[in-house]
Amino acid sequence: SGIDVTVPAGDSLAVVGSTGSGKSTLSYLVPRLYYVTGGRVTLDGVDVRDLDFDTLARAVGVVSQETYLFHASVADNLRFAKPEATDEEIEAAARAAQIHDHIASLPDGYDTMVGERGYRFSGGEKQRLAIARTILRDPPVLILDEATSALDTRTEQAVQEAIDALSAGRTTLTIAHRLSTVRDADQIVVLEDGRVAERGTHEELLDRDGRYAALIRRDSHPVPVPAS
Numbered sequence: 001s002g003i004d005v006t007v008p009a010g011d012s013l014a015v016v017g018s019t020g021s022g023k024s025t026l027s028y029l030v031p032r033l034y035y036v037t038g039g040r041v042t043l044d045g046v047d048v049r050d051l052d053f054d055t056l057a058r059a060v061g062v063v064s065q066e067t068y069l070f071h072a073s074v075a076d077n078l079r080f081a082k083p084e085a086t087d088e089e090i091e092a093a094a095r096a097a098q099i100h101d102h103i104a105s106l107p108d109g110y111d112t113m114v115g116e117r118g119y120r121f122s123g124g125e126k127q128r129l130a131i132a133r134t135i136l137r138d139p140p141v142l143i144l145d146e147a148t149s150a151l152d153t154r155t156e157q158a159v160q161e162a163i164d165a166l167s168a169g170r171t172t173l174t175i176a177h178r179l180s181t182v183r184d185a186d187q188i189v190v191l192e193d194g195r196v197a198e199r200g201t202h203e204e205l206l207d208r209d210g211r212y213a214a215l216i217r218r219d220s221h222p223v224p225v226p227a228s
Contacts, residue, residue: 007171011171012187013174015174016189062143065147080133094110097131099128185202197211
């Protein structure tokens with residue numbers, strides 16, 4: 001409600017806030033995964049409701065913590081993003097996403113069958129396959145929705161490096177629980193109950209010592225979970 005945010009081309013926006021504050025809802029309005037019923041969301045001044053889904057799919061790439069893989073070869077799963085992609089383009093995308101070495105170690109390499117819902121791959125490996133798929137599509141706008149929140153710290157670092165490579169030069173909207181991933185964003189918006197509570201850079205918001213600073217302190221000192 002009452003949200004007015006502009007992200008210049010090539011800039012990065014991070015949206016943070018507690019669970020249920022509206023972060024994912026806001027991000028999903030851009031690729032029209034949720035339909036805009038009030039106000040408007042525009043890309044280059046064009047209302048997303050005036051764009052067909054093929055155009056939106058080419059313009060906006062989404063990487064979330066839920067990665068869907070098809071029961072097909074690794075190459076076919078990647079080529080889903082760009083059917084005409086060459087083997088060289090697929091390998092280059094996998095290298096950029098830091099998943100090529102793992103694929104090369106599989107029994108049949110890129111021809112290895114992924115298995116139903118990708119059961120042969122760990123969460124971090126599936127995330128990097130999704131990133132490779134998005135690199136292959138090469139969208140100018142990128143939505144990262146909690147893309148590393150379900151990963152352990154070591155895997156998160158590898159995936160974050162792949163995300164950094166993917167984000168370079170793109171207009172990026174990042175939804176994050178782990179605030180360490182958003183410190184370098186050009187603009188940070190803090191949502192609370194579906195409204196903008198604060199906005200600014202990491203340093204500006206820390207100096208303000210408001211909601212964002214409180215979230216940073218909580219993120220740095222999480223409440224311990226008692227052993228069962």
